[in-house]
Amino acid sequence: MSLRIAEIFGPTIQGEGALIGQPTVFIRAGGCDYRCSWCDSLHAVDNQYRHDWHAMEPEAIIAEVMRLTGGQPLTVSISGGNPAIQDFGSVIALGKANGYRFACETQGSIARPWFADLSLLVLSPKPPSSGQNTDWSAFDACLEAAKGTDTVMKIVIFDHHDLNFARNAAARYPALTLYLQPGNPETDPSLPVSAQSLSDRLLWLVEETVGKGWLAPRILPQLHVLIWGNKRGV
Numbered sequence: 001m002s003l004r005i006a007e008i009f010g011p012t013i014q015g016e017g018a019l020i021g022q023p024t025v026f027i028r029a030g031g032c033d034y035r036c037s038w039c040d041s042l043h044a045v046d047n048q049y050r051h052d053w054h055a056m057e058p059e060a061i062i063a064e065v066m067r068l069t070g071g072q073p074l075t076v077s078i079s080g081g082n083p084a085i086q087d088f089g090s091v092i093a094l095g096k097a098n099g100y101r102f103a104c105e106t107q108g109s110i111a112r113p114w115f116a117d118l119s120l121l122v123l124s125p126k127p128p129s130s131g132q133n134t135d136w137s138a139f140d141a142c143l144e145a146a147k148g149t150d151t152v153m154k155i156v157i158f159d160h161h162d163l164n165f166a167r168n169a170a171a172r173y174p175a176l177t178l179y180l181q182p183g184n185p186e187t188d189p190s191l192p193v194s195a196q197s198l199s200d201r202l203l204w205l206v207e208e209t210v211g212k213g214w215l216a217p218r219i220l221p222q223l224h225v226l227i228w229g230n231k232r233g234v
């Protein structure tokens with residue numbers, strides 16, 4: 001069965017969350033059930049870009065990952081769009097047979113049995129600034145499907161409403177390590193990102209969390225945005 005793939009790129013470094021700095025290859029799935037107002041990957045979300053997506057068999061996907069890495073095993077990052085729309089079970093099985101490991105980023109709106117085959121599941125529920133609503137029973141189903149797999153939560157923060165959302169999510173899921181990253185409002189790939197405004201937003205987030213005595217979350221920038229701005233394929 002073929003999958004809709006927007007892009008496969010790397011090796012690069014994982015720029016966000018628990019695996020930040022680790023060499024990885026990205027498999028970016030095409031299509032999403034959400035439309036976050038600030039999505040930085042619209043080319044993998046919006047139907048207007050679907051003609052640039054490729055229908056690929058699992059064998060071809062893993063062949064491309066192996067070509068990009070020269071066959072060296074690493075942790076592959078499956079992102080999107082929402083990769084949970086599709087069945088990545090065969091891709092993961094084939095990759096693991098060749099020594100690769102898999103991490104996946106999803107908003108937690110659709111649960112999949114193949115979550116149990118990952119080394120890491122990153123659940124990224126969407127705060128109010130996104131304009132999306134979280135169905136917590138679907139989120140719970142994702143956690144259930146990933147039982148036995150390391151799972152973390154990563155939340156994008158633009159404002160105080162988002163911080164309240166993150167506090168509630170943290171209280172609801174105390175066992176999940178929580179990563180917070182500042183939201184990037186400058187997502188046009190044709191425009192540069194200001195390094196000063198990135199560090200201003202990071203400083204604000206540190207002051208509003210650790211600075212006010214909330215010591216549970218880990219605060220990280222989007223490292224790839226610091227390095228490459230909004231460039232695609234990095």
Ligand SMILES: C[S@@+](CC[C@H](N)C(=O)[O-])C[C@H]1O[C@@H](n2cnc3c(N)ncnc32)[C@H](O)[C@@H]1O
Nearest residue numbers: 038039040041080081082105106107124183184
């Ligand atoms: C593009 S999404 C794809 C995977 C999945 N749909 C999701 O949202 O988790 C990957 C990560 O990028 C984050 N992200 C998207 N747009 C962003 C922005 N403008 N600033 C900061 N993080 C952003 C998402 O919240 C998510 O954690």
Ligand SMILES: Nc1nc2[nH]cc(C(=O)O)c2c(=O)[nH]1
Nearest residue numbers: 012013014015016079224234
């Ligand atoms: N280097 C790099 N790190 C990332 N971490 C999460 C990404 C994503 O778009 O899912 C991403 C991405 O697109 N590039």
Ligand code: SF4
Nearest residue numbers: 032034035036039081
């Ligand atoms: S859920 Fe992820 S890919 Fe989908 S619109 Fe939101 S940030 Fe973009």
Ligand SMILES: [Mg+2]
Nearest residue numbers: 040041079222
């Ligand atoms: Mg991204």
